[in-house]
Structures are given as C-alpha cells and as structure tokens.
Amino acid sequence: MPGQLINGQKLKSAKMNALVYHGAGKKSWEEKPKPIITEPSDAIVKILKTTICGTDLHILKGDVPEVTDGRILGHEGVGIIEEVGTAVTDFKKGDHVLISCITSCGKCGSCKKGMYSHCEKGGWILGHLIDGTQAEYVRIPYADTSLYHIPANTDEEALVMLSDILPTAYECGVLNGQVKPGDVVVIVGAGPIGLACLITAQFYTPAEIIMVDIDDNRLEVARTFGATQTINSNNENALQKIMTLTEQKGVDVAIEAVGIAATFELCEAVIAAGGHIANVGVHGKAVALHLETLWSKNITITTRLVDTVTTPLLLKTVTAKKLDAAKLITHRFALNDIISAYDTFENASKEKTLKVILTNK
Amino acid sequence: MPGQLINGQKLKSAKMNALVYHGAGKKSWEEKPKPIITEPSDAIVKILKTTICGTDLHILKGDVPEVTDGRILGHEGVGIIEEVGTAVTDFKKGDHVLISCITSCGKCGSCKKGMYSHCEKGGWILGHLIDGTQAEYVRIPYADTSLYHIPANTDEEALVMLSDILPTAYECGVLNGQVKPGDVVVIVGAGPIGLACLITAQFYTPAEIIMVDIDDNRLEVARTFGATQTINSNNENALQKIMTLTEQKGVDVAIEAVGIAATFELCEAVIAAGGHIANVGVHGKAVALHLETLWSKNITITTRLVDTVTTPLLLKTVTAKKLDAAKLITHRFALNDIISAYDTFENASKEKTLKVILTNK
C-alpha cells in the first residue's frame, strides 16, 4: 500500500504510468504515483481498456482552462476493482466495472433528479478536475453510484463505448430529440458522437435518418450504420437538399453533433413546425437563434451534459444484442502506446478513425 | 341576404362598420360590406365584445407585411351566431360563441396533432390574412372547430380574454415552461400577456413568481395578481437580483413575454441547470443563444404560436371560478369608439391600460 509504514519504514509510493497534460499542446506518457483511497466512498480501479475522446483533444488545445498542468486525462474505460473505501458497499476487489464519465454522489438534489451531470460534488470531473482513466490505475469517487458491474460474458472492449459516447448520444441527442417511430431525423456531424446518435436513434424506428458531414468516409460508415440519406455539406447545399428530401416540410428532429454556429443554424433552418433540436455538440461561442422565424414554429431546443442515467438501459440493450457498440471501434493500441493512439485519433479523416481502444496489459 | 336575388332583383350588399387598416400608421372606423358565408364550413358571427391586442399595434407599425391595405383587424371576441354554412353542425343561429384567435380546420395533420397554430388552412388568419373581429360582423371559417359555445351564466366580457391572451400565456408560457409545485418562476414582461402568464402559472402552485418589467404600475398590478417578487429592471440589475433571490441557483422556469434580445438573454442568464425557458414574445430579430455556457446546462427552450388547444380547459376553470379572467380588463368603450380605445391601449403606461373591452351595441 502506498505510504504505509511497513516494519517501521515508510515505503516509497507505488508508481504507475499515465498520460499527463502539461498545458496547451503538451502531453506525455510518464510515471505518476499510483492513486490511493482518499475518501471512504472511493474505489481504485485498475484500467483494462480505455479510449480517447474528442474532449481530450479540446483540452490539449488549451480550450478547457480548468484542466491544469499535471492532470492525467481520460474519462472512459473498463477495469477491475483493486481496492474500495470503507463506505463502498456494492463493489469489491476483483469486480469488473464500467467507469462512467460522470461521477455521481447519489445524494444531492441533482443526483436525486437523475441529473448526475450537475452533481454538486461530482459531474464531469475525471480527467478534468481530478486525474482520469488514461492511466494504469484511477481513483473513482462515489464508486457505488459512478461504476457499473459488467455482466458476465460481455465484450468488455465494446463497453468502453458506454462510458461516455453512447449515453451522450442517446441522452443528449436521441432522448432529448424525442425521436419516435416514423420520424424524419437529421444528424449534423458524423463523428463518433454523431454516429452513436445514428445507432441509438434506431432504437425508436424513425422513417429516415439523414446524416450531414464533410468527410465522405464517415458518411459511408453512416450508410452502413443505417443512415437512409447522407449529405456532404462541402459538396452540396445541405439546407436545400434536406428541404427537398422532406418536401419543404423540414425534419421532425435535428441533432447537432458538431459544436459550431453553422451546424446549429442548419438545424434551426431545417426544423419542421413542432420539431425538436437536440444539441449534443460542445460550443465555444454563442450562436444566432433566429427567433424572428422560430418564435411561432412550436419548436423545442435542448442542451445537456450527459447524465449517464441511461447506462443501465444501454447495458441491457448490449446484453440483449440490440446495440452493437463495438462497431464504433476502428483502431486498437497498447495503453503505453497512447501517444500513437492520439496521433491516429487526431488524424481521424486520414486514418478513418472513429474510436480507438487502449489496452493495459 | 347580401347579394341574393329577391324577386329577380339584386339587393345591395348589406353594410357594417369596422376598423380597417390602410398601411403603416393608418386605420379608420369605416363602412364595409357585411361578411357573407363563402364556404359551407363558415359561420357569420355578430360581434358582442372584442378587444385590441399588442399584435394589432405591431400591424399598425407596418411590422407585419402580409397584412394588406383594407384589412379589418382583430382576432379576439365573443358574439352571436348570425348564420352558418351547410357543413356546420355544432352551431346554429343565436348561439353565443367565443371566437378563437386561431382558425383550425380540424382535419389536417397539424390539427390532428393539436397544433392548430400550424393548421394547413387556418392558423392565425383573422385580422391578418382575412378580415377580423374589430367589426360588427365577422366571418369565421371552419366554425365547428374554431368557435366555442359559451356556457350559460358566464361573464361573456371576461371570456374575450380567452380568445388569445389567456391560451397564449398558458400554452406558450406556463405549459411549455412546465411550471410545477414548488418552482421558482421568473416572468420577464408584465404586460397583459406576462400578467396572463402570472395568473395561469398559479394553476400549478409555484413557490415563487418573480415579475420583471420597467413599468411600476404593472409591477404593482403583478403583486396584486400574485407575484411574490417584482423587479423594475430600469432601477435594479435584474440579473443580479434574481440570482441573489435564488441563492445563485437561478430559476426553474423563465418566461419571456416581451420579444426583444435583452429580455430573452436575461432568461438565458438566470435559468438554473435543468430549467425551462418558454418564449412567448414575438421577436423581430435573432437573439444570441449562449451555447458556450448553456450547452452543458440541461435546459429546454421552447417557442410556440398559441394553438388554443387548451381553450376547453380554460373555459372549465373560468366556469369553476378558478380563473378570474376579468381582472385583466381595465377600460371599456363602445365598439364605434374604437379609435379612442386604440389611443388608450397605445398609451398603456400613462393610462395604466391592460386590456380594453369594446362593446357592440
């Protein structure tokens, strides 16, 4: 145990390797102290598999100033419980677990409403305000309400997609967009999150799903994942094409999965009266909300940081083989080769990358 | 009957008086042909009581270009059925009726979904695309689905408030805002619509209703109507005060009842995580949607043109004396004195006007 006195002698802290942020543009795979239990509700998890998120790239650009020098990145992964604090009752050493990107205390007003994203003590903190999962070990606060047991005989690699990307797509995009049978849905952005929206939107049997992106490879993937129409908005006027496809009625649901003004405004322009715009993208600036036309269109716009409140539901769909999460994974690396993995993830268009898996051996 | 052949001789059309729009800034009380049945589903209603809406002032400013020279204004009122077309089954001559500001065919996809505002053949057309209710007689298309029987022993004058202002406030503000017991609600704008939001929000027993306006008289009225806090945003920093009142948490529901960028952005600034912004105001320009902060706040923004789908519900609350619609009425005029009524309505601050009633004698 790190820091313990053994035979009257203080041991050096145990060490591990981790991907560490050192300010905008700087990261390294380096030695760090192995995390220890600091609160009774903590668990220490040995990482088995983790991945890289678009948000990690944002952090590395310096766009997320609350992430400070020395922070271990990563908020996704599956692992094995190494140790639990005295207040942890539902997990024990050796349990295989799915780590939620959102930490939930389970007690505050937000958690009781199922809005874990706004947990007073948690929320998105992993790889953000506390050390994260791109490491050999990670400390998980409020373990009982922030980890999920992995059912036996489950493809654990696929479950890494349930840490963030699938609940994000499902909650912020599909549930907030209120997709229903027979709907016409447009998803703007065919990156991993947009594609996860495409997959989970099909839980509700919409009539049409139109994907918009500027990357032909991703649009091709979208077609194999069930998109009924694809539009490369570099080559075609997306607005015009969507309106033509819908006989000028517009779409029932528009999911924004990019995070810039142009794509949000495209959603505003194509939404039908009575429709739902579900924002999934992380935005850095204000966008123009065209209330001069929308005020009378009976529309709903939603925003949401994923709550991961649907993780149990998604686990059930995976177990029942109704959700093939693995198909979002395109590349695999050893965890200690994470710098290469970042390269592959950053050059997504060239490398045709969706999600990468990093395995801790 | 106008235009009929009686004893082989064409009668001169019957005449009536009406308030007629003649381009921006110009209106007159003048003689017009009395309307006649043109479709089997029409009814001709003799107006008993009507009123003036803020939208009529917008039209008179020239802000609603689809209203053309010669149009009779007005989309609110109660009256007596004078004549019905052959397809009208639920109304007959002599019935006292409430006129809905929204015309609904009852047959199109929008009407079947209860979204009468987007009726393919109706919607807001009275005093807009067809002649309206500020007249001695009005033609009501789709009478069966656009008029409501007035229960016996009802204060008909009060019901004029149910043509537009109360369903607008209730549907666009209160229902879309999802006001629930214990909520903290802010209503920005204490004009007639904002006050109607205040009245109908209390159907759901919120803990606090904060009214924001720049007119002290209207804020004083708001207090007598049940506001628990009022803020004159000319004298105080509304944002700061709302955040202080809510211990920096913000409000559960923010209802925008003005229609300008500043008031909408105030709603964006004070909304709590998980909250609802319900737009009621008619906007002429885009507003800035601060997705750089709102993207992760789990909020919902709604827009709506009133559907008047809740008119039967509101009628029940009036009949049961749970809704005192009459208290929105501050001034009364004879219909043929409508020019004076417009003056009083336009000088609302000075005259302390909320809604005016015009009576056809």
Next chain:
Amino acid sequence: MPGQLINGQKLKSAKMNALVYHGAGKKSWEEKPKPIITEPSDAIVKILKTTICGTDLHILKGDVPEVTDGRILGHEGVGIIEEVGTAVTDFKKGDHVLISCITSCGKCGSCKKGMYSHCEKGGWILGHLIDGTQAEYVRIPYADTSLYHIPANTDEEALVMLSDILPTAYECGVLNGQVKPGDVVVIVGAGPIGLACLITAQFYTPAEIIMVDIDDNRLEVARTFGATQTINSNNENALQKIMTLTEQKGVDVAIEAVGIAATFELCEAVIAAGGHIANVGVHGKAVALHLETLWSKNITITTRLVDTVTTPLLLKTVTAKKLDAAKLITHRFALNDIISAYDTFENASKEKTLKVILTNK
C-alpha cells in the same frame, strides 16, 4: 344515383353484395342496396380489399347485442372513393383510401383530445351500429377525419392491417404499455392482435419479448416475428417460467391480448414493481384485481379501445419499410367467397390462419 328522379321516373336503387348478419350464428352473402350519401360529410367507398376480425366472430356468436339483424359486418379495408358529400374537402372520387375502423367527427371533445374511440358521433360504428366494409361498397361518415390517403406505390393489401389490428396493437398494447429500449415484455396471446403487438413492440427495441399462447403454430410464427422466448401455457407453467426467465423480478410490460380472466391474472402475477399492464383483449366478464399484492407495487394498468390516432405514424413506418404489415396475412379469397374465408378464419388453429384478405374484383 339511387333513388333519384330521372326524367320524372324513380330508378330502382342500385344493388351490391354484402356479408349480412342475421342474428347469432347466422350470416349470408346477399344482395343489399348500394349505400348512398346521407350526410354532407359522408363518402361512399368502393371496397378493394377487406378482412375479417376476431370481433366479427364475437358478433356472430351473439355476444355484441347492439348489432342487429340485417347489419353488414366489417370495419376494415381499403378502397376507392366513389362519391363524396358536399362537406368533404380532402377526398375526391378516385382517391385510394384506407378505412379506419374508428369513425371520428373531428369536432367533439373526445376527438379534439385524440380519443376518437369515444367520438360523440362516431367511434366504433362500422359493421356494428351502421353497415360495414364486408361489402362491395360502404358509406363512411365523417370521411375527412375517418379515411386516410394511401401513398403512391404502397402495397394496398398490407394496409388493410392498418384499419384496426396494427393501431390496436400499437396504441392499446405498445404505447399504453410504454415499451422502452432494454425492457422485458410479455405478450399473452399470439393471435393476430398479439402478433401485431409483437411487431410494433419492436419499434422500441425491448431486450426480450416473451410470447405466451396455447397454439404451437402461432408460437412458431412469433419466433419468426421476433419473439425471444415462447411459452405454450398448456404444456408449461407460464407464471413459473416467466419468473425464472426474469430471475424472479417479473416483466416491465405485460400485454394482455386474449380477453379472459386467466390471462389477465397471469399479467398481474408476472408484472415487476413499476411495471405496466396494457389490456388489449375484449373482456366479457370482470376479473380479479389482486390489490392485496398489487397495491404497493407501483404498477399501471391501462385499457383502451383503439383510437387510430397513430394511423399516420403507422403509415409512415410502412412507407419507410420499417413495418412489414403484410406478414400478418396468411390466406386470400375473393370477396364473394367470404363465407369460405370465415370458415378459414374460424378454424384458425387448424388452418394456421392469421389474417385473411378478401379482394373485390
């Protein structure tokens, strides 16, 4: 036109053939007057395809006393508009239409709430209180709100399943049962309605659908239609097996599609805490509601006569090829061979009949 005076001479009424009820156990295919427009909102439809419903068998047993001698049976079908009344605006001679089993006036309080089943002037009247669709022609009251346009290039035969069976299954079973992704659903009864529940439940991607019946053929069909488990309750203890399959938790949704006490009580016995029991079956007697155990189980029980309010949604799923309605059809007959069709439908187990199609040549 039937009954018209032409050249001062009354024509004999036009004639057609129809399936006529003559009291319990008696029916015949016989000559009847061709229907005529009696109200301005009527349409006369020439039947192209119709079918037989389990309810028709109930009527023939004498179980539906309000059906009187001489009534033409049938409430399902597709056809071509032959003639419309003067108040019909949305249909014209030659239009291909889907006939809803529920007649909706579109104007009464129930219709405005989308509860067409309780339309004050309509509801289920076809082949019940007025003559029905098992005939060469049928009069459809309130045509504008009781018929649906058939999109071009649609398999019209398959659409006969949308007159009754599919909206019934979807509304009363699946929507009322609130099936959601990951759920465990039991459907008790694998007749045509139960199978239609099975098909439409899959719109929402449940994890498991357990079908219970006593007919092995129907259970085999259920497996090909997507059931994950089947139970022949003659051979196995259904209660015990369902509890074992769900690890003693019970099911999230139980759909009763038979209409007898034993099957309803099975639903009561297997429902999990928080679950939904959706009754679809037509019951002739009271059942025991075990409130001594259910009072504290947080369950919801629903009943419903189909409203057909989801017909437009279902049409979209058919057009988008997300709903293969045709697979419910097992046998085809000429309309004038309807007596044989009744035989085949009544001997469903022996003939392996689900739905029959009757074609008017």
Next chain:
Amino acid sequence: MPGQLINGQKLKSAKMNALVYHGAGKKSWEEKPKPIITEPSDAIVKILKTTICGTDLHILKGDVPEVTDGRILGHEGVGIIEEVGTAVTDFKKGDHVLISCITSCGKCGSCKKGMYSHCEKGGWILGHLIDGTQAEYVRIPYADTSLYHIPANTDEEALVMLSDILPTAYECGVLNGQVKPGDVVVIVGAGPIGLACLITAQFYTPAEIIMVDIDDNRLEVARTFGATQTINSNNENALQKIMTLTEQKGVDVAIEAVGIAATFELCEAVIAAGGHIANVGVHGKAVALHLETLWSKNITITTRLVDTVTTPLLLKTVTAKKLDAAKLITHRFALNDIISAYDTFENASKEKTLKVILTNK
C-alpha cells in the same frame, strides 16, 4: 455511548422509552435499549415529534404479519441528529431533520429510478422490519438519502405530515391521478390520507373535488379544506349522485383512499372515458375489475407505495406557504402519553381526530 468501554469497564446500555408491539392487540410504552449506530451509513435521531398512522392500527390488528413481537412502531417524525456513522456526509450532530417513512439506499436500481419504495435494502422498513419512530430515539439507515434537512424557521410540527401522509397523498393520489386544471376529481375516503389528497390536488386547480365518506364531521372538514361537493355514502347513493353532478359523464380522476372493494368499485363505476383511477388505499383482498365495461374506456389504474421522491418539492411548498400541512393536526400529546394518543386516534369518529402529534420533551 452504549456498550463502550470506559476506564476498562463496560457500561450498561443506555435506555429509552418506546411504544412496543407485542402481537395482535398488544402494545406498551416501555423501556428499550437506546439504538446505536450499526452501519457506517446510519444516523441516530432524537425524536422531537412523531405521530400515529392508520398503518400502525393495521399492525396492531395483526394484519401485517411481518411485524414481530418486540418491534417499536412508527415511521413518521422530526428530530435532531444525535450521532452519525462514518459514511454519512450530509448530516451532523445537531441537525434538525425530517424522517422519511421510506428508507432509500440511493444506490440500487429502484432508488436510481426514484422508486425508493422498492429500494432493495430499504423501502418501508421503519416500525415494520426495524424499530421505528414512536420512541425517544431511532436509528435511521442510509441517513443521507432517507432524511431531509429542515429549513430554518419552519413549523417542525407541521413537517411531521411530510414523513408519510402528504407524499403518499400527493404521489399515489394526485400525481398518479394526473390531476390537471379544470378536472373533476372524486376522492373516496375523507380520512387523513383522503384529506391530504384533497389538499395536494388543489396544487393543480381542478374545477371540482367531490369527497365521499361516511363520517359527517370529516366531510365538513373536507368542505373547509376545499371540497366543492361532499357525499355521505351512508345517506346517499354516491354513484348516482356523482353521475348526476357530472351530467352522466363521470369524473376525470378518481382517488381511492379507503382500501376496500366497495370504494374501489365505486371509482370504477364513476370514471369517465380517458380517466385515471389512482389507488391509495391499502387493500387486504382482491377486488372485481370490471373489464367487461372498462376494457374500452381508455382508463388508467395506478397503484403505488409512496416513494417520498417528492419530499423536496413538498418542503418547498411548505416553506413558500403554499401548503398548510398543520391543518391536518387535531390533537397533541406528550410522547410518553402515546397510549392515550392511540385511543384518540382509534376513536377518530367520536374524537374528530385527523392526525395526532406526540412531542418528546
């Protein structure tokens, strides 16, 4: 501290007084060991105020066999934290707390869904499976998720009504009944729970609330609490009167707050098409569900053991003076005079008792 070693000497356990069940018909106020922390998530609460519930009378009749000899009764109350376990983070010694009748672990699947009543480790256990609140001290498991902070300057006595009776009425009756503005509501049973339904139903501004009971005093109280009609079903035919009052349409919402077959069947008989029957009563036997008439009436029946998930909402309405919980209290006793309090509560009709308050001095 009970059981501690002080100066090497084991102290006798501390003692307290409590109301103890000794089998059907037998109870006594007697000395018991003061409870101690047994799990890290426990708190020991010194009772300030408690009350007696109808359920306690059921237990004393022997109707709740899982309550065993020696059990301290009671599941309601307010108090002061005396001590907390090491895993308790949100409460500390000296905090004034409201005790929920439902114990929630905050971690299991049911708790995460807000269905605390079916908590895998909690639910209704106080005064049932573990010792309860009719004592000087009580041990509260899962304190962080089963207690509520009492806001400063709150009438603590009134809050005793929020332990059980008000959330039960609100959740099982009013929320499940989906009471909305303009509705006609019948509440069968004007005991404390029925009256609490009456109070909280008014959060939603129904048009009419009809109370049915056999006790004239309680009906008179109901009128002062806002009932618009009362029916003594001993003197009048309740079914007939309700149908007359509703012009034979029946009621939108029927709340059963008695727990016997006759009252539940009255709800079945008076429910309008599309209406909601919300069961609140604790039933000991099956009732007849008249599916032979209800199958086609589009109704919803709900059952529920209170989850107390709305306690925070109810606390807000109390703080905002929108809910006057105190008016349910009719009698006050010292805690050590609880035997007299039971007498008064059991003879409710004669004593005109609603709820009694027991104060621990």
